[in-house]
Amino acid sequence: MTDTRPLWQWSASEIAAATRSGSLSASEVTEAAITRMEAANPDLNAVVESLAEEARTDAAALDASFDPKGPLHGVPVTIKINVDQKGHATSNGVVAFKDIIAPDDATVVRNLKAAGAVVIGRTNTPEFSFRADTDNPLYGRTQNPWGPHISPGGSSGGAGAAVMAGIGALAHGNDIGGSLRFPAAANGAVTVKPGLGRVPAYNPSQTSERGLLAQSMSVQGLIARNAADLHLSMPAMIAPDARDPFHVPMPWRGAPIEPPLRVAVASDDFGFGMDPAVRTALDKAASALSDAGYAVEAVEPPLARETGETAYRTLLGEVHAMLGPDIRAYGSEEINAIFDEYYRQFPPYEGNDLLKMLAQRTAFARNWSLFLEEYPLVLTPFMLTPFFAPGRDIEGADGVREVLGCSHWSFIMNFLGLPAGNLPTHVAETAEGPSPIGVQIAGRRWREDLIVDAMQAIEARIPPTCTRLWAG
Template sequence: MTQNDKSSDPRPLWQWSATEIATATHRGALSASEVVEAALDRLDAVNPDLNAVVEVCVDAARAEAKALDASDAPKGPLHGVPVTIKINVDQKGHATSNGVAAFKDVIAPDDAPVVANLRAAGAVIIGRTNTPEFSFRADTDNPLFGRTHNPWGRHVSAGGSSGGAGASVMAGIGALAHGNDIGGSLRFPASANGAVTVKPGLGRVPAWNPSQTRERGLLAQSMSVQGVIARTADDLHLSMPTLIAADIRDPLHVPFPWTGTAPETPIKVAVSKNDFGFGLHQDVSLAIDRAASALTNAGYVVEEIEPPLVRETGEIGYRSLLGEVKTLLGPDIQEHGSDILQGIFDDYHKVFPPFEGTELVSMLGQRSRYARAWAEFMETYSLVLSPFLLQPFFAPARDTEGVEGVTEVLGQAHWSFVMSYLGLPAGNIPTHVAQLPYGPVPIGVQIAGQRWREDLIVDAMQAIEREIPPMCTTLWAQVMSECCT
């Protein structure tokens, strides 16, 4: 029997990767309907406890799968792969609530580009995933749908703002989960749940919500990106070429192929454990060492060296973003945000005082200075391996506990903000599970890459996974064994 035939693989279909599913559906060993039914069954089994998917698309998913099975058209690269969409992006006929009760009736007139691209590739949307209010927290909870829980346990946050996406994909609800990232919203939940992701760089994935009534600020346009959270690096190589397909509705999209020119080998990787004075937890240090060792064994040249202006770039970047957000989004948060969100927003400003007025305009101009310094550095070091967070992932609602809580959640996230502000691609991959007194916590590390070279980041993550198995195997075997058999 051939590899990935259902009859020869003892695993339930919900455990199959997107790559395995697509291979089987292309060969005719599996139908799209079989895969979708397995995903919907899994959703029914675990989502009531997790609250990751807040809108289930049962009838539409079954109809789409049936249409795929009946079609004689060429099969797309994601034929029959079940996916979820985050509720802050337009999906025709569905509410783009963004976790805000006041927006629960904002019905999308059409699909956003990322949704259209996934459909065109043959993916089947099975549901929409939770996000915090306005997608502006690193934890996922809101008055409209409630809290999303982490499949590793309720001792650790599911992350945010794509927390529903991270929890759902690691629990087996769909093989891919759409998310987006402006300051870390793909990478926070990937790290929290033990998933893999790559935050695309500036202009890579076309973006626009047909339901929107005004344009976003320039900094948001240049920092916010669309992507997916997956369980394996292979699935990123499968899915990301689909996401970057051009869409005329995004005039700033960069029509650059997924795979760039073959780099000179061996590829040099800079490793930094800079903790910016916060302290680096021993389990995070170990996770970096494990990633560095795997890359070395794969033939990469790994050197400990400090990239330029790291702390300054992160702080200036986040304070600039908060300045723009305070000006453009602040009134909406004051009018429609919960008391909890407004309190967190105020505490953000105490930790990272937002630039305003002339100072904000001046600081925005400095972005090119930082980007130039990093471009020169990455001419030699194509990849940069670093922590993502300096401590193991935080507890649910930690950011509601005043300045100290916000500092733990965002104050230690400089490595995230650096890549967001510069518009550089950055991946997150788990390499270790910290066995802490309150429970197991996966530890993700960050791998940043040259502009428009997401492919090199995913190559490196594949090399790491050849030594360190995907974290879903540990999760399903050790934590979710009762519901996964």
């Protein structure tokens, strides 16, 4: 039977199968992706630098080769503007950085290209990539393809909006406190935040090293429309690079676990309250996993609230010391006001207190590791309400609290260096319009494969939301 869907709706797995078999050329796929980008992006501002001509050249080179280059042969992807791509600006959404031209490709760009992916554009991020919404003075606001009533999330908001609009089958992003999972939740996409050391990272344009906690919490990843595409693409992302001396060179697939695999379902709202739509999404995910043969139990992991609050204050302590002067000097009034509110709600640890909390991180991680020995996966809420409106975090204390202040389930996983996936399991009908609701699945260290397996099991019972989005 002939597939009548436009190529921009094909998954990365479908595209790769067709290009590797020779039934589609990389140039055909690339041209379809560029056409879709040119049609959809003016309303979204997700891609802030088109690489159409470079993409056409790269696709033609792939077609001229005798054999498929790798597992992502001809798959169109986008790259976030806070990562180096040779000859292009690594602006991080900051006007003062608009002329920082990368001398070489970052590791993640190199790995994707080596696997055969074709980069079609670079996607938007908020200033300094440190906000759960995507807007900046350099490129402006990114819109959510579900409508103007929902923020596209951040900081990989351009990536999330692009992939769900069909601008590329995969979108690169990164995550220090939720920057892959916020956009996935906002746009109804699927992602897995890798654990510490899983994906090598290096920006050739950097002039100094990041803080120790930033190195421990920040990871590179991909946003997709279904979990199968993560199994296809993430093995390419974890290819080693000696420029990251702390990369852990482990295979994507770990040792099998004898079924039934136990899943702890956590529903702590940390005193903020949980919207009924979020409860519905969590219940749907738990039911789907149970139906798939997982042993699902309502169990709260240890010290969740304490871990989240310590994570906020410790990270902000390092940010205040190391990044704070640049934010004051080069950031807009808006981003500085947001940071001032961050600091008020979660006073940064300083001096000896900061060192003590960095040490205490190991105790939190040990407790979680022991818990994950018994429950290899943990299903949690992500946001506690349907996703917030654009600009919510500039609306004072209440806005910041709704956007980041209650997002403990996100920060916990970065602080502990644990992998965590996000996928939509419900679409809420709000007064403003439909809103996808994502849930989070965290897992054992270096077992992203178990998380993606579980997300696939859920998707077999709850179809991906892109089908509804594209149907209007």
